[in-house]
Amino acid sequence: MSVITEAEVLRRELKALAAKPEWDLLTRYDLLGKKLPPSLQERVRHLLASAGLISPHVTQYPWLPTLKHRPVSADFKTVMIWALDADRHQLRAACEGFSKKLQGGDDLAPVLVTDIADFASYSRLGWLVEYVPSLSGEGPSLQQRKQAYLAWRYRDACILPLSAGLASEPEWNALLKLS
Incomplete structure (x- = not known):
């Protein structure tokens, strides 16, 4: 599957998740x-x-996915990198690719959504990281609830799969134009 097709499938899935927000959760933490x-x-x-x-x-x-220590232009675009169920080495390689692609682009604010706790590596990136842990227990899954919440919260963002970090330059430009 090409990176562009993978991105379109991921965007459809997240749009479906964002269409049914959990109102109790949203109003409780408003x-x-x-x-x-x-x-x-x-x-x-x-x-x-x-x-x-x-x-x-x-x-x-407004939900600002920027960090206080990073200067960003007033007209920034949020780029959500969906990296759930990925391998740690694959995640690091893709993040290096994203970092090179985003270098010098103050108009893009990346947000990494992951279930891998590798915070030392993430702190070097300087991105906002949304950690989605998988916890066991009774009741509704925290991981599924948080995925739905993040899909709703970043519903206006440019959503990219992890494989986009390893994409070629023409594919990268096409992915950014999709949203």
């Missing part, structure tokens, strides 16, 4: 959700949502 709504209409909507009659409101604040 940063501005505890603030009292200013208008009467919003207060009524809040009351109906808390009664479960309508879907709750999640504050539309």
Whole structure:
């Protein structure tokens, strides 16, 4: 399967995950959700949502995937690198490829989504890393819930599979134009 086809399949899967957000989770951790709504209409909507009659409101604040110590331009584009179920050596090689491709591009803000705990390697990259652990236990899987949350949170990002880090320059440019 080509890298472009793989990226399109991954984007469809994540779009399907993002279409069904877990509203309880989103409202529980909404940063501005505890603030009292200013208008009467919003207060009524809040009351109906808390009664479960309508879907709750999640504050539309901008999600900045940049790190404070990295300068980034005002018009940046989020690039989410989906690297779940990958081999540690494959992940490192692909991250080196991504690092070379992203070098000098202050308009791209990479976010690595992975289930491999290799934080010493990630800290050298200077990227935001979303760690998705696989924990055992009863109840709904934390890994599946977090994958769905990240798919919703980064729904406007350019989503790339891990194999894109090893792609050729024409394929890389085509992947960035897809989104």
